């Protein structure tokens with residue numbers, strides 16, 4: 001389908017500076033075309049953001065759904081035998097769609113005016129150079145991880161856990177789709193870490209383009225979904241880059257209901273000692289390498305799960321005061 005409109009040679013409306021359309025990269029031309037076609041930058045950003053989020057989220061979950069259905073991959077499952085059923089995945093998908101359309105859509109719609117208020121470039125071209133983009137992404141990973149580390153621990157405090165974070169802990173053996181399975185308030189609280197970094201960066205430097213925000217959101221979605229996948233492959237990122245957390249780190253948090261509060265990296269949990277139980281668990285697994293590893297692994301997982309259920313019960317009761325928390 002062809003749209004009947006004329007692409008001007010220069011773009012005073014959508015250009016931050018004078019430039020020639022033919023000098024732009026392919027991506028920049030498409031960017032200008034999109035905003036020119038839509039005619040309203042706020043609507044253009046809103047539609048693009050929501051569609052991008054849905055495509056990337058479910059697009060990234062799909063390979064994990066397929067992997068769950070193929071027995072060959074079971075040897076890399078972190079909690080062996082805990083394969084989500086089709087009914088569980090469908091129930092989770094329905095919850096996600098409801099949450100995306102009722103909770104996330106209004107937030108995404110509000111993003112354009114907020115971004116412009118802080119001076120973020122949206123419809124303008126050209127895009128930033130790749131070095132600037134990499135530097136910004138690096139900081140967003142660091143900042144989001146730190147925010148998540150603190151906020152996630154707060155969400156494990158009695159009343160916050162009972163009323164908010166408990167929903168996300170429905171699955172003690174998570175799967176890709178479970179990444180955003182959470183209470184609306186949790187989406188907002190933890191979302192501050194994702195959106196706050198770019199907003200803070202923009203307000204300080206006044207040099208930020210929303211296209212970098214989109215790259216960041218895509219990477220963050222990949223990180224969150226992969227961390228919930230339930231699989232640890234020899235080629236998983238943390239086996240190449242040991243500071244990366246990945247599924248092997250976050251899966252333990254769901255199984256044991258304690259430790260490993262970060263998202264992307266392992267160093268904060270290591271520095272503050274909130275990975276002690278996890279490291280002891282890994283050490284016991286390693287010790288068993290020469291013996292019957294599968295039997296010990298099964299026994300350890302069952303024991304960790306039992307302790308996790310008990311820890312969750314105690315955390316929930318903290319609402320009533322410490323005397324009743326036993």
Ligand SMILES: [Zn+2]
Nearest residue numbers: 152156165253
């Ligand atoms: Zn948690």
Ligand SMILES: [Zn+2]
Nearest residue numbers: 168228250254
């Ligand atoms: Zn999780």
